Amino acid sequence: MHRNEPARGSNADLTAEREPRDPATRMHSTSDETSHLVDLVLAYSRRRILSDDTPLDKPVSEAELRRLAGRTIDEQGIGAARALALFEHVLAPACITTDHPQYLSFIPTAPTKAATAFDLVVSASALYGGSWLEGAGAVHAENEVLSWLGREFGLPAGSGGVFVQGGTLGNLSALVAAREHARHRLSQGETDAPVPAPPGGRWKIVCSAEAHSSIASAARVMDVDVVPVTPAGDGMLRGDDVRAALEEHGASVFAVVATAGSTNFGIVDDLASIAELKRDFEFWFHVDGAYGLAGMLSPLARHRFAGVEHADSVIVDPHKWLFAPFDACALIYRDPEMGRRAHTQHAEYLDTLTEGGDWSPSDYAAHLTRRARGLPLWFSLASYGGAAYREAISSSLALAQRIADEIESRAGLSLVRAPQLSVVVFEREGWTKADYDAWSARLLDEQRAFVTPSSHAGRPNTRFAIVNPNTTFEHLVAILDTM
Numbered sequence: 001m002h003r004n005e006p007a008r009g010s011n012a013d014l015t016a017e018r019e020p021r022d023p024a025t026r027m028h029s030t031s032d033e034t035s036h037l038v039d040l041v042l043a044y045s046r047r048r049i050l051s052d053d054t055p056l057d058k059p060v061s062e063a064e065l066r067r068l069a070g071r072t073i074d075e076q077g078i079g080a081a082r083a084l085a086l087f088e089h090v091l092a093p094a095c096i097t098t099d100h101p102q103y104l105s106f107i108p109t110a111p112t113k114a115a116t117a118f119d120l121v122v123s124a125s126a127l128y129g130g131s132w133l134e135g136a137g138a139v140h141a142e143n144e145v146l147s148w149l150g151r152e153f154g155l156p157a158g159s160g161g162v163f164v165q166g167g168t169l170g171n172l173s174a175l176v177a178a179r180e181h182a183r184h185r186l187s188q189g190e191t192d193a194p195v196p197a198p199p200g201g202r203w204k205i206v207c208s209a210e211a212h213s214s215i216a217s218a219a220r221v222m223d224v225d226v227v228p229v230t231p232a233g234d235g236m237l238r239g240d241d242v243r244a245a246l247e248e249h250g251a252s253v254f255a256v257v258a259t260a261g262s263t264n265f266g267i268v269d270d271l272a273s274i275a276e277l278k279r280d281f282e283f284w285f286h287v288d289g290a291y292g293l294a295g296m297l298s299p300l301a302r303h304r305f306a307g308v309e310h311a312d313s314v315i316v317d318p319h320k321w322l323f324a325p326f327d328a329c330a331l332i333y334r335d336p337e338m339g340r341r342a343h344t345q346h347a348e349y350l351d352t353l354t355e356g357g358d359w360s361p362s363d364y365a366a367h368l369t370r371r372a373r374g375l376p377l378w379f380s381l382a383s384y385g386g387a388a389y390r391e392a393i394s395s396s397l398a399l400a401q402r403i404a405d406e407i408e409s410r411a412g413l414s415l416v417r418a419p420q421l422s423v424v425v426f427e428r429e430g431w432t433k434a435d436y437d438a439w440s441a442r443l444l445d446e447q448r449a450f451v452t453p454s455s456h457a458g459r460p461n462t463r464f465a466i467v468n469p470n471t472t473f474e475h476l477v478a479i480l481d482t483m
């Protein structure tokens with residue numbers, strides 16, 4: 001279908017073309033076979049997107065799946081109808097429904113109907129999201145979202161970046177840019193630039209001991225060291241703790257990472273007091289808000305993020321609390337040029353892209369080919385407007401507070417820490433890890449909820465991570481009643 005022409009599905013003279021003559025084009029031509037297949041897939045997708053009773057489901061052993069599914073790949077093909085039926089009746093039920101209201105583990109996902117539906121459009125359109133040359137329209141829309149987020153976070157006009165696969169890659173790409181910036185300054189002979197520590201020239205990242213595991217992963221990939229700083233008992237990393245680490249490790253620290261909503265607890269570090277250290281020390285300030293920074297959109301939590309406006313880079317995952325489907329992380333640089341300098345790939349066949357000076361998303365992270373994965377969020381945000389997002393995020397915050405109060409009021413239950421955002425961590429008096437394990441397994445087995453055990457400082461506990469606006473107080477109380 002040409003963009004500027006109406007859809008040709010009903011065009012009569014097409015019918016003559018509908019039986020493919022060439023086996024090589026069978027899978028790519030518009031034929032009865034392919035249109036029937038597309039109808040099947042769209043009908044399934046429509047049912048799934050609009051269903052409000054998709055079961056929670058649970059994993060199945062490999063042996064059992066092999067038995068149920070049989071051999072699915074052979075030379076002849078089993079046909080689209082059978083393959084789709086296998087997916088619907090065997091494979092999909094062996095996948096936990098991550099957008100189920102009683103999925104409360106890790107960080108759930110809860111894409112809006114609009115975002116999920118538009119993900120089909122992104123696929124259908126074969127968009128290439130890596131370069132302006134190929135995907136200008138898609139890139140423009142993604143950049144609109146990044147600018148909107150940047151403004152929400154108080155970053156200056158001109159901040160920008162790219163949607164990458166996830167927070168792990170976002171953190172890595174930001175930290176690579178940070179080190180590149182330090183190296184660049186060194187190479188320019190700047191006397192106050194960070195400098196790797198002898199012996200061996202080790203670069204260092206300072207972060208909270210409660211920072212996400214992806215920071216340590218990025219450090220391993222980059223072959224740099226992490227200096228973990230133990231936060232106060234409330235879990236918040238503060239400027240004074242970071243200052244001590246900066247004094248001890250000196251100029252070898254090229255980046256300080258603060259967490260804006262820890263994954264385990266939803267605790268936001270004291271961003272303002274950490275940012276203030278930039279007056280006395282030379283470092284790149286990265287804010288990992290993969291889960292929590294979305295909370296800043298709600299007036300209920302906005303104040304907790306004061307100081308994020310000083311960040312050199314931030315990430316937030318739309319597939320967590322911004323209601324977009326997997327997989328998307330918004331990586332935003334205060335000065336995008338820093339990202340571009342660190343990440344642009346150079347090759348003869350790419351020169352036509354890099355020499356033009358256009359904004360190409362590939363240049364801002366450790367990737368090249370990319371899906372325009374920011375578009376589902378763009379479509380949903382454009383459709384509903386920011387206020388709907390604020391309402392949805394506020395509902396999670398309010399529910400977390402309400403269930404925290406309920407937990408505190410129940411004999412035998414207690415909060416491990418007061419929630420700041422929408423993660424509520426609590427203990428059952430006297431329960432061992434084995435008790436939590438058995439309870440959690442039973443909840444999933446009975447298809448009541450997916451609530452996994454966790455721990456803090458060696459003590460077992462469990463947690464509700466609430467991001468789905470369809471999760472209700474009654475759902476959560478029913479789970480407490482099983483303890």
Ligand SMILES: *Cc1c(COP(=O)(O)O)cnc(C)c1O
Pocket residue numbers: 107165166167168169171212214259261262263288289290291292317329
């Ligand atoms: C989830 C999370 C990450 C990792 O993001 P992925 O999208 O899973 O790679 C990083 N940091 C924090 C704080 C997170 O919650």
